[in-house]
Amino acid sequence: MTSGGDDMRLIAGRYQLGDRLGRGGMGTVWRAYDQMLAREVAAKELHVASDHHEHHRRLRRAQREARTVARLRHPHVVGVHDLVEHDDRLWIVMELIDGPSLARRIADSGPLPPRHAAALGLQLLGALEAVHAAGALHRDIKPANILLRGDGSAVLTDFGIAALEDDESLTTTGELLGSIGYMAPERLTAEEVGPPSDLWSLGATLSAVASGVPPFQRPTGAAALHAVTFADPVIPERVGPLRPIVLALLNKSPAQRPSAATLRTALQRVADGADDPGPLPPAAPTEPVRAPGPAPTPGGDADTSAYLADTPTMTAPPTASAASTAGAPHTATGTPTLDRDPTLISSPARTPDLDREPTLVAPAGPPPPRPRGRARTWWWTVGVTLAVAGLATALFFTFGPPSGSDSDDDAAPQPATSTTKVTVDATRGWQSATTTPVRKGDKVSVRYTSGTWTVDAANLPLVGPVGHTRVDDEALRFAWTDCKVNSDVPFGALLGRYPGNPRNPHTVGRAWHFQATRPGALQLRINDGEGCLHDNRGAITVTVQITH
Structure with missing residues (x-):
């Protein structure tokens, strides 16, 4: 785009x-x-x-x-x-950082080795200490908001939702901004927010860049919110010696997370090649915020760039892709492929503009006193539970209850059924979903199995078959006419077509069932036009079942 x-x-x-x-x-x-x-x-x-x-x-x-x-x-x-x-x-x-985002770097070249991730973590920790010493919080730390200079060093950007600690009058009641999978749980439960909240986000970012998978990745906003608040993080083995650091930073209790000084020592050990980051005790309750200063890195920034020397910096052409969920990075390239969770923008005054996935809206009115944090947490828990229950009910009515394998009539003839898994690439147009033509009268079922993709790898997160959220889709309104295949559904939605079907192209989403009225070939694609596929990434795997 x-x-x-x-x-x-x-x-x-x-x-x-x-x-x-x-x-x-x-x-x-x-x-x-x-x-x-x-x-x-x-x-x-x-x-x-x-x-x-x-x-x-x-x-x-x-x-x-x-x-x-x-x-x-x-x-x-x-x-x-x-x-x-x-x-x-x-x-x-x-300042113009004419380099890729950390998310784009991971999308193009894969996850970083633990030592490399730890070196970048030291730089980002130093940046956060400077932000906190200035009396501010960043509140939106994620791979898409971290840019890489030509020497490979990291730059923290996009302070669009930072809030000064000493200016409570600028806080809007009931409003949550940021990417859910990288938001600390206390931000979702209306409890006290401080520097440990940014350290939580740093921990989620370190896990994502070292593994390629965000620790709380879920298919919907409600599920991601529930995971951040209640579930344990998913940390793949390839995170290696960073695992104890990530686990300590992702503690649900802010008081149990390590201090910046402890974190620096641990990251330095991993960056130096140690297999064990050492002890990570909780921060002392009265520990002061450190003064701002550059992040110590292995041998300084010059040595850190040596860590990154084997990783070329990717540079985009002058016309870069456009859109972001929480403020665009200041770079010509940038792929928040690790920012995969939907962005939650919850505000009483703008509820109709929220994304299509189940979204929780905080109650309006003046914020309650801090001692009522537990009550607010209870109401959030109820809300999340209802949202997940509603999602389960929708799936029940969409797909029906599990079917049994027994038959009352063993002698009854069984129809011939073929099942195939098909991968639909986001960088291609219409793609055949069957190896042989479908015959007239065949019953066809297309069900989403796995995978994510995006129509704007420079700025938008990876999403599933239902496509980008309403907020992200609106951010690309300038391209609706030229790039959308089906203008009625968001960019990134899974589409299908079959000869004679009255609703071609059909919005597949998570499932599509039909009976063929004539012979033909089933085709699938992403909702993005032929001339707009150059900045797409990812693929969706679907299961196609044909019953003759």
Whole structure:
């Protein structure tokens, strides 16, 4: 998905806009040229709502973001140069990191070795300490929001949902922003949030980049929310010596997570090649926040880049893909393929705009006193349980109860049935789903089995057969006309077609059943047009059953 139509604009008489680098719920990021200082920068155009109150709230959030990042001086935090207003919109001018996101790096080259992941973890830990010392929280740490410089070092970006600890008046009751699989459980249960919440997200990120699988990956928002709040993380064996670190950081209780100092020592050991990160005791309750400073890395940043020397940095063409679930990264490339959980944006004023998956909305009204955290947790538990129960009921009525294997009439003739597993690639158009033509009268069943894909590998997460969430789909509205095969369903939905079917192309989703009215070939594809497949990633596996 490429941009067009708005290039060559001059912002504030100084910044010449170029290619669109990304677009999401918080804003659109452009490559720009600073005519005064003769340098390339990234210009983030803030998305604002039409009503005055929402407009004012978003402007304040952007100003807060810019102030928070601008006062930081750290090699692993993106630099903010300027904050300007133009055409009644706010623009944040930032350092241009012309490299891939960590998510894109994993999607292109696979998971990182534990030592490599630990080296990057040290850099990110230093960045977080600087953020926390400035009195802020990042709140959206995930592979898609971490960019890689040319030397392979990490840069923490996208402070679009960071909240200053000392400015509670800017907190909107009932609103949760971020990617569920990387959100600490206390954020989902309205309990106290602090630096340990960012360390939780760092732990989830380390596990994802070292294994290729987020520790709380689930097919729906409700299931992911329940997993973060109640379930144990799934940590593959290839995480190796990082496993104790990840487990300690993903403790459900913030008080039981290790301190930044303990975490640094453990990551340093793994980065140096140790098989054991050492002890990881809980942080002392009164431990102060450390002063900002660069993250110690094995031998410094120069040595860290040596860790990454065998991993080439991927660079995108000038017209990069556009869209993000929680603010676009400031880079020409970036693939949040590890940001696979749906993004939850829960707000009482905008409930109808939430994504299509089951979504929990926090109650409106003033926030309760802290001692009522357990009561709020109880209500969230009830809500999650009802959501999961509703999902199970829907599956029951869609697929029916389990069928028995016994037959009352052993002598009755049995129809001939063939079952085949088929992989549908996101980078191709219509693909044959059967090795032989379907005959007239055959009963055909297509059921989703496994796999994920995305229509915008630079910015959108991997999703299942029902396609991208409503929020992500809206972020690509500019491409609906040119790229959607079926305009009635989201990008990324699984589609099928068969000769004579009155609803071609049919939305398969998780299952599709029909009886053939004529001979023909069954075909499947992703909901993305022929000329828009270049930035897709992933594949879906389905089971096709044909009964003659």
